Amino acid sequence: MKTTGIVRNTDSLGRIVIPKELRSGMEMSVGDPVEILVEEDVIVLRKYQPAGACLVTGEVLVENKEFAPGLTLSLTGARILLQELQNKKANLGSTKKE
Incomplete structure (x- = not known):
C-alpha cells in the first residue's frame, strides 16, 4: 500500500x-x-466489483467467462479489450516504422 x-x-x-x-x-x-x-x-x-462482473463493462451476466484470476469478461468486454489491444498493436507498429 x-x-x-x-x-x-x-x-x-x-x-x-x-x-x-x-x-x-x-x-x-x-x-x-x-x-x-x-x-x-x-x-x-x-x-x-461484484463477483463475476466484467472487468471492462461491469456487466454481471451468466455468460461472463473468467479467463484468469481477477480477469472476468463479458462478450462485449472481450470485444472492447480485443479492439483496444489491436489498436495498441497498430500504434506500436506505426511508431517503429517512423
Missing part, C-alpha cells in the same frame, strides 16, 4: 470524504458502491 499524504477527519456520523483526485484515479463516480475491508489494524476502501 502506498501513502497519499492526504488526511481527512471523520464527521459526527463517522463519514469521510474521499478526495476527488483519488476518486478520479480509481474511476469512481457518484453513487458507485465502495467495499470496506479490515486487515488487522488497517481499513481498506475499494471500488466494489
Whole structure:
C-alpha cells in the first residue's frame, strides 16, 4: 500500500470524504458502491466489483467467462479489450516504422 499524504477527519456520523483526485484515479463516480475491508489494524476502501462482473463493462451476466484470476469478461468486454489491444498493436507498429 502506498501513502497519499492526504488526511481527512471523520464527521459526527463517522463519514469521510474521499478526495476527488483519488476518486478520479480509481474511476469512481457518484453513487458507485465502495467495499470496506479490515486487515488487522488497517481499513481498506475499494471500488466494489461484484463477483463475476466484467472487468471492462461491469456487466454481471451468466455468460461472463473468467479467463484468469481477477480477469472476468463479458462478450462485449472481450470485444472492447480485443479492439483496444489491436489498436495498441497498430500504434506500436506505426511508431517503429517512423
